[in-house]
Amino acid sequence: MTLPIDSVDVFVLTNPEARYRTSAHYDELQITNTVVRINAGDAFGVGGAISWTEGGVDTALGKAIEHVGSVLIGQNALNRERLHGLMSNRCASMLPLSLAPLDIALWDLAGKAFGVPLYQLLGGHRETIPAYASTPFFDTIEEYLTMVAQYLDEGYQAIKFHTWCYPDKDLELVNAVADKFGSLDITWMLDVEGRYNRHDALRVGRRLQELGYTWFEAPLPDSDLEGYRWLRSKLDIEIIPAGNELVTLGLIQTGMSMGSWDHARVDATLAGGITGTRHIMSAARAHSMNVELQSWGYTLSQAANLHLMLAFPNCRYFEQAMPQKPMEFAALDPIRIDSAGDVRASGKPGLGVDLDWDLIEKHALIKYTLK
Numbered sequence: 001m002t003l004p005i006d007s008v009d010v011f012v013l014t015n016p017e018a019r020y021r022t023s024a025h026y027d028e029l030q031i032t033n034t035v036v037r038i039n040a041g042d043a044f045g046v047g048g049a050i051s052w053t054e055g056g057v058d059t060a061l062g063k064a065i066e067h068v069g070s071v072l073i074g075q076n077a078l079n080r081e082r083l084h085g086l087m088s089n090r091c092a093s094m095l096p097l098s099l100a101p102l103d104i105a106l107w108d109l110a111g112k113a114f115g116v117p118l119y120q121l122l123g124g125h126r127e128t129i130p131a132y133a134s135t136p137f138f139d140t141i142e143e144y145l146t147m148v149a150q151y152l153d154e155g156y157q158a159i160k161f162h163t164w165c166y167p168d169k170d171l172e173l174v175n176a177v178a179d180k181f182g183s184l185d186i187t188w189m190l191d192v193e194g195r196y197n198r199h200d201a202l203r204v205g206r207r208l209q210e211l212g213y214t215w216f217e218a219p220l221p222d223s224d225l226e227g228y229r230w231l232r233s234k235l236d237i238e239i240i241p242a243g244n245e246l247v248t249l250g251l252i253q254t255g256m257s258m259g260s261w262d263h264a265r266v267d268a269t270l271a272g273g274i275t276g277t278r279h280i281m282s283a284a285r286a287h288s289m290n291v292e293l294q295s296w297g298y299t300l301s302q303a304a305n306l307h308l309m310l311a312f313p314n315c316r317y318f319e320q321a322m323p324q325k326p327m328e329f330a331a332l333d334p335i336r337i338d339s340a341g342d343v344r345a346s347g348k349p350g351l352g353v354d355l356d357w358d359l360i361e362k363h364a365l366i367k368y369t370l371k
Contacts, residue, residue, distance in 0.1 A: 002078065003040040003041065003043060003076060003077040003109065003113060004040060004074060005038055005075050005076075006039045006040060006041065006371070007038075007073070007369050007370060008036060008069040008072060008102070009037040010368055010370070011035045011037075011360050011366070012033075012058075012366040012367070013360060013364045014030060014033060014365070015033070015298075015326050015327075018298075018326040018327060020137075021136055021137040021162075022162040023137055023162060023164065023193045024166065025165055025193065026054060030054075030055075030056060031051075031052050031297070031298070031326075031327070032051045033048055033049075033050055033300070033329070034050075034061045034062045034101060035300065036065060038077060038102065038105040038106060044112075045108035045109025045112065045350060046104075046300065047103065047104030047106075047108060047273070047300065048101050048300030049104075049269035049297075050296075050297035050298055059365065060093075060094065063366070064093045064098040065101065066368065067092040068087050068092045068095070068099050068102060069102050071083075071087060072102065077113075078113065080275055084099070084272065084275040087099040096276055097269070100272055100273040101273070101300075102273070103272060103276070104268065104273045111351070112349045112350040116349055117307070117345055117346065117347060117349060117350070117352055118345070118351055118352070119308075119309075122274070122278065122311030123311040124310070128310075128343065129315070129318050130157060130317055130342050131319070131341060132156065132157075132158035132159055132187065133156040134162070134296055135151075136321075137162050137163065141172060145176060147322075151322070152181075152186070155337055155339060155341045157341040158187035158188075158189070158341070160189035160319070161173065162191055162193070163190065163192060165192045165195035167200040167204050170190065174208065174211060174213075189214055189216075189217060190213060191217035192217070192219055194218045194221040194222060196219045197220075198220065201219035205231065205234075209235055213237055215238040215239070215240050216237050216238070216240075217241075218242035219239065222242050222243070222244065223246065225254065226260075228241065228255070229260045232260070238262040240263050240264070243266045244267075247266055247267075247270045247271040249280055253283055256287045263289050263290040263292050264290070265292045266280055266294070267296075267297075268293070269305075270294075274304060277305075277308055284314055289314065291315055292316065293305045293308060293315050293319075294319055295319045295320070295321075296321045297327060298327050299328050299331035299333070299335060300353055300355075302320075302327070303345065303352065303353045305318075306318055310344075310345055318335075320335075330355055330363070331356075332354040333348075333352060
């Protein structure tokens with residue numbers, strides 16, 4: 001079976017309301033959605049990746065894709081592993097990020113060609129996975145407490161905090177949460193964006209451990225592999241990286257071999273798409289480790305990671321960026337929790353995400369076609 005690729009459409013757009021903060025160290029971030037559509041005769045596949053920038057929309061990713069996607073024209077879209085290798089070896093900027101949405105679109109196209117949801121094409125381990133509410137940064141502890149109550153009312157059984165990323169203030173928050181909600185059987189996580197030094201990471205980690213937090217995310221910069229190994233030797237709480245800096249298989253395998261983390265962390269839209277991420281997830285299984293995938297982004301990015309979570313056994317939670325609605329822009333199939341606090345992929349073939357193409361065309365700041 002062959003599906004020769006005729007063209008690749010690229011759209012760079014943003015929802016003006018998709019503005020988030022994840023720490024006191026950042027100004028408000030504008031979330032850009034870079035969408036690709038790979039066309040093969042009457043069939044097409046879609047993929048997307050987000051980028052977050054202070055002070056405006058990111059157009060760099062959309063432009064970088066031009067130099068990667070051109071290699072696909074005339075190729076058989078079903079030869080995904082071969083095409084991933086071709087794109088990975090391009091002399092182009094922003095790899096592997098710039099090939100990720102293209103690779104995701106190829107997998108979406110394959111799922112549609114074979115008439116199955118992507119997670120089944122990848123292996124089909126399960127149908128649902130629990131979700132956690134991933135908070136934005138709030139200015140006050142009172143706002144956090146109010147939103148925790150709201151997330152619990154909505155049905156979430158797990159919550160991860162993005163905070164000031166200053167140890168004393170972060171400890172004040174986790175203690176306030178424990179005082180108000182400590183009697184509940186809820187899963188808690190803390191993400192401090194790699195902003196601590198080793199001393200502060202140990203101090204905060206000990207308190208999180210006392211409070212029964214499930215994991216401590218990004219206490220140190222991802223590149224401080226020795227620091228992570230040292231921290232793990234001092235704590236029992238699970239330690240995971242941010243997953244934003246070390247995104248290639250070789251670098252992640254180095255961290256695994258050093259014992260730097262309890263589990264790895266990446267995002268398919270950063271780590272070379274579905275193909276690159278499934279290689280990482282397979283390597284982690286060989287080390288008896290999870291890959292706690294990110295899914296913080298627009299619906300296309302969420303769906304790519306969700307299908308990997310459902311296909312592989314070594315991931316425990318779906319990350320739902322809060323608030324959800326701004327990230328659902330132009331998606332006709334938003335991903336939301338059910339009454340049990342779980343999410344599931346659409347039963348439709350491929351990613352299972354239909355898009356409002358008229359809206360995308362209208363809001364595209366950059367659009368072009370490779371032929």
